[in-house]
Amino acid sequence: MSTLKLDTLISRAREVAGTTPSSITAPYLIMGSSKIWTQFTSITTTTIDQSFNVTSLTDGGTGITTVNITSAMSASKYALSAMVRSISVVSIVIPDYNAIPAAATTSISVRSINQASTGYDTDFGIIAQGSLA
């Protein structure tokens, strides 16, 4: 295993071309990179399609899924992004934090609901930005 310690990362191609900005500092590399992402479905059986830093999913009922994290986050306060698929043409579906707090250090609870605020099983994608423990 190799470890790299640095303060600034410079794009050599952009530097050679004289294109700015050509660099990024360590905080953006560490805190700006996605620590968790997963695409999953809950339509029939809750199943991971693709993922990073995700151990498993737990089906919490219609539209409700807990994403179990492999390497824990340092704190429960991190940013989530989510996208869901509206399968029925008559339903608006939105992703939602499932609880307060929904984001814990080792799991994230999310839900998808329709315009009647009713749980809705669908295809789901989430991304989390923050710091690992």
Place this chain on the structure above:
Amino acid sequence: MSTLRVTNAWPISGISQSLMRGMAKVWNQFADAGTVASNAGLNMSSMTDGGTGDYTTTFTSAMISNAAQAWKHSVRTDGGATISCLFNQTSYSTTTHRQTTFNDAGTTGNATIGSLVVIGTLA
């Protein structure tokens, strides 16, 4: 101070990855229980409460342009027989991002918990 100049970044197995432009340059997780407050964030200096469901995040380091940004919002919806909160990007600049929560009737409502992620290029 250490500086690394790279053309490509390669994992031990797999293909090279685009590092710089794919990083989030701003993120903010916040709550509004009457008073809006940031819980945690990256490259943000403050939040402004513009009224019910109206939030502006101010960046510490500016983005290079208005065009070179993509955003993601997430929100907790609470109660009601309808979708109670959706985020809408209201306005943005190189140093601020304003977002609003509203229901399906177009009425603004406070976000119990919300997130903003900005991906793009810093100035």
